[in-house]
Amino acid sequence: MAAAGVGASGEAEDDKKGTSMLNAVFRRDGPSGVLKLAREKSMGWKDVKVNIGFTGNSGVGKSSTINTLRDLVSPDEPGWAKVSVNEETKMPTPYEYPRNPKIKLWDLPGVGTRSFPLDSYLQKVNFEPYDAFVIIFAGRLTENDLWLAREITRMGKQFIFVRSKVHIDVENARKTYSIGPAFDVQIVLDKIRRNCQENLSDFGRQRVFLIDNFEPLLYDFGDLVVEIAKVTPKEKKEAIVRSLPAFSLKMIDEKEAQLSNRIWYVAIPAALADAIPIPGIAVPLNEKCLMEEVNMYREEFGLSEESLGRIAKRIGCPKSELSRLANLRTTAFSYTGKIGPMMKILGLTKLTGGKLMVLNYFFTTVLKCGASYHAAYNFLHEMLKLTADDARKVFAEMKRHRRNKRSAFDEKAYYM
Numbered sequence: 001m002a003a004a005g006v007g008a009s010g011e012a013e014d015d016k017k018g019t020s021m022l023n024a025v026f027r028r029d030g031p032s033g034v035l036k037l038a039r040e041k042s043m044g045w046k047d048v049k050v051n052i053g054f055t056g057n058s059g060v061g062k063s064s065t066i067n068t069l070r071d072l073v074s075p076d077e078p079g080w081a082k083v084s085v086n087e088e089t090k091m092p093t094p095y096e097y098p099r100n101p102k103i104k105l106w107d108l109p110g111v112g113t114r115s116f117p118l119d120s121y122l123q124k125v126n127f128e129p130y131d132a133f134v135i136i137f138a139g140r141l142t143e144n145d146l147w148l149a150r151e152i153t154r155m156g157k158q159f160i161f162v163r164s165k166v167h168i169d170v171e172n173a174r175k176t177y178s179i180g181p182a183f184d185v186q187i188v189l190d191k192i193r194r195n196c197q198e199n200l201s202d203f204g205r206q207r208v209f210l211i212d213n214f215e216p217l218l219y220d221f222g223d224l225v226v227e228i229a230k231v232t233p234k235e236k237k238e239a240i241v242r243s244l245p246a247f248s249l250k251m252i253d254e255k256e257a258q259l260s261n262r263i264w265y266v267a268i269p270a271a272l273a274d275a276i277p278i279p280g281i282a283v284p285l286n287e288k289c290l291m292e293e294v295n296m297y298r299e300e301f302g303l304s305e306e307s308l309g310r311i312a313k314r315i316g317c318p319k320s321e322l323s324r325l326a327n328l329r330t331t332a333f334s335y336t337g338k339i340g341p342m343m344k345i346l347g348l349t350k351l352t353g354g355k356l357m358v359l360n361y362f363f364t365t366v367l368k369c370g371a372s373y374h375a376a377y378n379f380l381h382e383m384l385k386l387t388a389d390d391a392r393k394v395f396a397e398m399k400r401h402r403r404n405k406r407s408a409f410d411e412k413a414y415y416m
Helices: 007-047 062-069 118-124 143-154 166-176 185-198 221-231 234-243 249-261 263-272 287-300 305-315 319-326 331-336 339-346 357-365 370-405 408-415
Strands: 050-056 093-097 100-107 132-138 158-164 208-210 276-278 281-285
Touching (some): 007 100, 062 158, 132 221, 185 208, 221 234, 249 287, 287 331, 305 370
Parallel strands (some): 050 132, 158 208
Antiparallel strands (some): 093 100
């Protein structure tokens, strides 16, 4: 599946904007200015701060949701948010995303408790610093949840409703209806959605995300990750998309699109800075720059050795078996470390994909490195596509393993 894109006309428009910007920088600062701009744009997302507040009543699963969103599997992992059925959070507590400490998921105190009564909650828990909110509830929506939604709306900020602990309802219904007609998990989920929607008439067609923190491949967890990126301010979307885990095919597509958008400026230092001849490629390139980028692709799609180990632990499958079953081609990134041998192992003899003709003209006529730039762009394009495809294969294996370990009654939930 190709990365989500803006289409040919949008791509051409981006080319023109990019060329205009590069020309202006080149006239003012020369090639060194172009290099500086490219490096700033490639690293800028790491400086973006994102703060998401997780609120709701006490004991509804806020801490568990934060742990799962950060792809943490067990309490012995660094940064684990303490989970308890009692009121545990006494003050707003930030939890950094492991790969990007600028992304903070805040565990906010439960609303309506003895320590944080409704009438003083907003004074004690200042909502101003947060970019968006996730309101979590278990069972039925309460007046506290609706009050939180109204107050957040009044502040001009966005929120997401999340119904946690869905597996409890599914299990209870399965036990109740185990005798008689075949049990259908979809009927249970539809009933939960209808019950939630009946209490949300004041908010229009507000979607409620049904999740199980112990099974992020089930129900709406993958869609929730995408929605968090959607409600985050536009200028912060790249940071959140590139940081959160890919628990759905939609999120894999989002990551591929974001990484594709940056190829044109990542290719600049690869073509200009300390370029040297590389076996198998006809033009000089900065191999270190390119390999750092493709290894970063592997990290962000959850395909590093550490990430694969985490996935294997989550689904109860040996890491070696997961890699073998998924037939991962990106493992060549780590055990070669060189572009020439890596391309040979991958069976790549010709690079295709780049169509940034306006930018190619700029690099050919102005910076005199058009061939190197085009080769770098096409190399990154090919490696990104290969990595995203591997991520989809791993996701398919994750679902297959979990499906095999659960009863047939909830199979439909894997396709939500």
